[in-house]
Structures are given as C-alpha cells and as structure tokens.
Amino acid sequence: MCRRDHRRNGIPKKFKKEILRQTEELSREPITPAERKKRADLREQLIFTIDGADAKDLDDAISVEKDDAGWKLGVHIADVSHYVKEGSLVDEEAKQRGTSVYFADRVIPMLPEALSNGCCSLNAGEEKLAFSCFMTLDRKGNLRGYRFQKSVICSKVRGVYDEVNQVLEGCAAERLKEKYRPVLASLQAGQELAQLLEAKGRRRGTMDFESSEARFFLDQNGACVDILPRSQGLSEKMIEQFMILANQAAALYAKSLEIPFVYRVHEDPDPERLNTLQQLAAGLGLRARRIQEGVRSADLSDLLRQAEGTPAQNIINHQVLRTLAKARYDNKPLGHFGLNLDDYCHFTSPIRRYPDTAIHRILTGVAEGITVDRLQKKYQDFSREVAVLSSACELRAQRAERQAEKCYMAEYMRRxxxxxxxxxxxxxxxxxxxxxxxxxxxxxxxxxxxxxxxxxxxxxxxxxxxxxxxxxxxxxxxxxxxxxxxxxxxxxxxxxxx
The missing domain is CATH 2.40.50.140 (Nucleic acid-binding proteins)
Known part of the structure; x- marks a missing residue:
C-alpha cells in the first residue's frame, strides 16, 4: 500500500517517451572545448562531494581552504540549466513536478535519470559542468565577499556522510583514512568553519531543531523491518551550513542587482498558534513568557534549547513546527523567520528542486551580460509563476512523503x-x-x-x-x-x- 502514495497525491511517476529520448540525447552530449573556454576550469582543484551512501543524484560539491585571513569556500552546484533549456519538454515537465519525491524504497525524480543520476550528477572522477559560488570569510566566519561563475569541475572523492563522520571523529578504519587522505585538510578546515557558522547562527537566533525524523529499514521485499531515529553528524552539519551560506549569498546577489528572482520565504508565526504553544510550554514547566505575538526566532530557539534532552523535547519540537508558518517560494524577498535572515533562496539543489534551476537560469543571464531591464521583461512573470507552482508542488510532495511514512510505521508495528x-x-x-x-x-x-x-x-x-x-x-x-x-x-x- 505504501507504494501507491504518489498516485493518491497526484504525483506523476513515469516520464513520456519523448522526454526520455531527449534526455538520453542530452546526456550523451560531450563537453566541448568551446564550452570549457566559457567557464572557470576547476578540474585540478581539490573539489569533492559528501552525500548519503545510497544517493545517486549528487548536485553539490565543495572546496575549502583555510589561510591567514580566514577561509576560501567554494560551493559547486550541478549546472542543470545548461542541459534543461527554457521552454523545452524536459523543462515544462520539471516545472510541473516541481521537486523530487523521496520515499523509503525509491525516489520519484523531478528529472529523468539520464540527467539526475547521469550527466548532471557530480560523480567522482568525471568531468562535469557546474555553477560555482566562491566565498571568502574572515577568521570569525563573517562573509566578506562572494562571486558566481560557471565552471567545469572534476570531483576527487565521493564522500559518504557516515564515513566522513568517522574520519572527523578520529575513529575511522585504515581503509577510510586512505580514501579521505587527499581531502583530510579540507575536511578539518571545513569542520572548523562549519562550527563557527553554526555558532553564529545560534547567536543570530537560527532555529535548530533536534531531528525527530525516522529512518526506515526495508527487507528485500520492500517491507519495513526496523525504524530508528535519523541522526545528524559532523559532516551533515557541515554541508548544511555551507549550503545555507551559498543560498544566502545568491539571494543577496539577486537583491543587490534588483533582478527578478525566486526567494525562499518564511513568514512570522500565527498569533493563535503561538498562544497554544505558550500554554503548552508553560504547562510543561518551561519558560515561555516571550512566546507571544511579535516573538523572535531567538525566543523560540531558547524554548527548543530548554526542552533539549528532556521528555518534552519531541513534543515541543513538534508543536513549534506546527506553530510556524510554512516556508514557501515568492518573487519578493520577504525574509526567512526560521533562519532569521532578510534574504534567502534555494540555489544548491537544481537536480531535485525546480526553483534552484530557475534562479540558475536567471543568474546565467546576469553572467551573460543581459541588462536588468531585459531580465525584468523576460523573467518577472516567470519568477512569479515558479514561486506559486513550486510551493504547491512542495506541499503535494510533503503530503505524499508523510503519508508513506505513516504507512511504513503501521507496517512495522503490525509485526x-x-x-x-x-x-x-x-x-x-x-x-x-x-x-x-x-x-x-x-x-x-x-x-x-x-x-x-x-x-x-x-x-x-x-x-x-x-x-x-x-x-x-x-x-x-x-x-x-x-x-x-x-x-x-x-x-x-x-x-x-x-
């Protein structure tokens, strides 16, 4: 029954034959010398990916270097917009899907596998086209500069979260030490920077939820045989911090240029739900005086920290999530309450999210020298349409994923x-x-x-x-x-x- 949730929620599964044919042709296109000349050649740079062991759609890679002034951080994102041309059949299908949908046993991708797992995926040892965000940070972790440039890269290591965590924690087997030896200095520099960024986020009031998500283990027949809490280690936190920073930089850049854009927005909590949260928290013995209309994200972060490690932790996490407005997309920079940022967007996952592909396309226009007036005419309506449609697609995907999780839980408990x-x-x-x-x-x-x-x-x-x-x-x-x-x-x- 769990396998039917994409149908129940109206999520398309199969791609039309013509779309599959087109993407197969796209995936076989070689990277030409002319294309390389247009881009920063980063093939010799120490760039690598870190993802889950089973991930096949690798859309982000990083490079990290520490020097006397601070850090040089590169976030290199699969250049999906190079392959998915505006108005093509593939583009229209991706726009209607909006996002990839993830279930315990499978993924319903936004893009056909020839792209998502093939030519766009930043696989180790393979030459790939990317859109790079180069950032400089001072020794306190403050963002001092950024620039965006199309690039060609070759990832040196296909990192796995669990393995990198062992390396960073100093408990890796010799085999893993050898695998990650080429990027060890980068990992250590990255961990130090990520911890600075995380601390800055806490001081800013970023809301940090201790994950209560579940990880499902299936047998060979697809039946759920175990459920464990999903944990986040050092490497997961590092990648999360770097992606947040690149997303912020992209939004800052777009706003400074006054170009049409698709922002990720998160508005203030509903006052009635805040009142319910305040009563619940006070009833559980937590300090909740500031949980009222006009609450700051820092106040809710303090509440989450109070509950951390207590029996009330999951309850408070859940109720805070219910209290918050749903994050969505908009063509105006309305701010992000949860991160306590004025400007934010989604730049880092174009293989699985259409808004990322859309803003890559807009930023490509900037890189090509298209004037702001022409960008306004070309993308103003487009950015508004993408924001509305992608928000709806995200909700549809979340409903399907959550219902499937409930089904897996019931299947497990039936045993x-x-x-x-x-x-x-x-x-x-x-x-x-x-x-x-x-x-x-x-x-x-x-x-x-x-x-x-x-x-x-x-x-x-x-x-x-x-x-x-x-x-x-x-x-x-x-x-x-x-x-x-x-x-x-x-x-x-x-x-x-x-």
Missing amino acids: HLGETFDGIVSGATVRGIFVQLANSVEGFVGVEDFPDCEFQFDGLLTHTDVRSGRRLTVGDPMKVQVAAADVATGRIDFTPAE
Missing part, C-alpha cells in the same frame, strides 16, 4: 501486535491521547481504553479522572501495548499496558 513499549504522551484531544515511542512511531489511545476512568479534558494538555484524580498529561511517560495497525491509512492504536 509487533500485542507487544509492549515505553512511550511518552505526545498530544491530547477530547477523544484520547497520542503516545510517541523512542523510534518516533506515534499511536492513539482512546479514553474508552480506560474503562474504570471518567476523564475530563482541559482542552490542551491533560485528561483528569474525576473518580481517582489520575492525570494523563502531555510529557508523561506511559507504557503501551500495540492493539492495531492499519497499513492502508497509517493509523496505529495502542492500549494502556499498566
């Missing part, structure tokens, strides 16, 4: 019917409570499952039994038994086990 687990009360409604397990699985316990109790609900946090005074409050530990799991809907039901 454990009748078994007992420790959990935490993660939510409450008039009908009952939600309990979340350590592996992030959440199930429902109805008030009718407490036959000897007569509960009254306070409307937010707590059910109180009017007979015994027993309280069921969000944040309380609770032992539950798996009663039912419906794979088709993703619903999981628990019963009390104590």
Whole structure:
C-alpha cells in the first residue's frame, strides 16, 4: 500500500517517451572545448562531494581552504540549466513536478535519470559542468565577499556522510583514512568553519531543531523491518551550513542587482498558534513568557534549547513546527523567520528542486551580460509563476512523503501486535491521547481504553479522572501495548499496558 502514495497525491511517476529520448540525447552530449573556454576550469582543484551512501543524484560539491585571513569556500552546484533549456519538454515537465519525491524504497525524480543520476550528477572522477559560488570569510566566519561563475569541475572523492563522520571523529578504519587522505585538510578546515557558522547562527537566533525524523529499514521485499531515529553528524552539519551560506549569498546577489528572482520565504508565526504553544510550554514547566505575538526566532530557539534532552523535547519540537508558518517560494524577498535572515533562496539543489534551476537560469543571464531591464521583461512573470507552482508542488510532495511514512510505521508495528513499549504522551484531544515511542512511531489511545476512568479534558494538555484524580498529561511517560495497525491509512492504536 505504501507504494501507491504518489498516485493518491497526484504525483506523476513515469516520464513520456519523448522526454526520455531527449534526455538520453542530452546526456550523451560531450563537453566541448568551446564550452570549457566559457567557464572557470576547476578540474585540478581539490573539489569533492559528501552525500548519503545510497544517493545517486549528487548536485553539490565543495572546496575549502583555510589561510591567514580566514577561509576560501567554494560551493559547486550541478549546472542543470545548461542541459534543461527554457521552454523545452524536459523543462515544462520539471516545472510541473516541481521537486523530487523521496520515499523509503525509491525516489520519484523531478528529472529523468539520464540527467539526475547521469550527466548532471557530480560523480567522482568525471568531468562535469557546474555553477560555482566562491566565498571568502574572515577568521570569525563573517562573509566578506562572494562571486558566481560557471565552471567545469572534476570531483576527487565521493564522500559518504557516515564515513566522513568517522574520519572527523578520529575513529575511522585504515581503509577510510586512505580514501579521505587527499581531502583530510579540507575536511578539518571545513569542520572548523562549519562550527563557527553554526555558532553564529545560534547567536543570530537560527532555529535548530533536534531531528525527530525516522529512518526506515526495508527487507528485500520492500517491507519495513526496523525504524530508528535519523541522526545528524559532523559532516551533515557541515554541508548544511555551507549550503545555507551559498543560498544566502545568491539571494543577496539577486537583491543587490534588483533582478527578478525566486526567494525562499518564511513568514512570522500565527498569533493563535503561538498562544497554544505558550500554554503548552508553560504547562510543561518551561519558560515561555516571550512566546507571544511579535516573538523572535531567538525566543523560540531558547524554548527548543530548554526542552533539549528532556521528555518534552519531541513534543515541543513538534508543536513549534506546527506553530510556524510554512516556508514557501515568492518573487519578493520577504525574509526567512526560521533562519532569521532578510534574504534567502534555494540555489544548491537544481537536480531535485525546480526553483534552484530557475534562479540558475536567471543568474546565467546576469553572467551573460543581459541588462536588468531585459531580465525584468523576460523573467518577472516567470519568477512569479515558479514561486506559486513550486510551493504547491512542495506541499503535494510533503503530503505524499508523510503519508508513506505513516504507512511504513503501521507496517512495522503490525509485526509487533500485542507487544509492549515505553512511550511518552505526545498530544491530547477530547477523544484520547497520542503516545510517541523512542523510534518516533506515534499511536492513539482512546479514553474508552480506560474503562474504570471518567476523564475530563482541559482542552490542551491533560485528561483528569474525576473518580481517582489520575492525570494523563502531555510529557508523561506511559507504557503501551500495540492493539492495531492499519497499513492502508497509517493509523496505529495502542492500549494502556499498566
């Protein structure tokens, strides 16, 4: 049932034959000497990628060098817009898809594999076309300059997050030490810079959520056999910081030129939801006086830090996410609340996000010397259309991914019917409570499952039994038994086990 969620949410899966034919032809096009002459030749530079072990669409590579003045950071992004020409069948299909959709067992790509996993992917040892962002930072990690240039690169190492984490933590096997020896100095310089950037973000008020995402493990038949919390190591944090910085630089550049653009925006939280969050946080014993209309991202970051490492952590994370507005795309720079930045965009993932491809196309026009007036005429309506359509496509993809995750969780818990687990009360409604397990699985316990109790609900946090005074409050530990799991809907039901 989990495999049908792309159909249920209207996500196209197969590409038309003509599109596949065109992309196969594109993927076989050689990089000509004339094309190389137009670009910065970075093939001899120490550039490398770091991605998940199973990733095939490698759209970002980095180069890092530390000197007496600070750092020189290069973020080199697959030049998808070179292959996907404006108005082509491939371009129109990518625009309608908007984004790649990721499930535990497969990816529904925005672009056909001949591009996404082939000529656009920055595979190690292969000459590739890129769009590079060169940044200089001082010794405190402040961005002092940036420039954008088309390039040709050759990645030296295909890094894997888990492996790089072992190298940076000093616990790598000899085989891994040898693999990463050519880029070890770059990794160490990059880690130092990333830690500076992360600290600057915290001081700025960037919201840092401790991930509560799940990682699904499937057997050879595609059935979910285990679920573990997804963790973020040193290398994941490093790449995240570098991509945020490149995205910020692209937005700053576009705004300074006053050209049409597609910005990533995140508006202020809804006041009513802030009030709910304030009551919840206060009920859990957290300092929440500043959680009100006009709240700063720094105030919400402080709340997240208070909850970190406590039973309330996942509950507060979840409620803060519900309180925030949904990030979206817009052709105006409306700011990004969560990152506490005035200007932000998505530049770094054109293989899997159409807005990135769109702004690459606009920045290519800048590099080619097209005047601002001509860019306005050419891309003003385009940037507005892309922002609206891509925001809708992103929501569609998120719905499909989340529903599939629920189905996988139900499939896994169906294997454990009748078994007992420790959990935490993660939510409450008039009908009952939600309990979340350590592996992030959440199930429902109805008030009718407490036959000897007569509960009254306070409307937010707590059910109180009017007979015994027993309280069921969000944040309380609770032992539950798996009663039912419906794979088709993703619903999981628990019963009390104590």
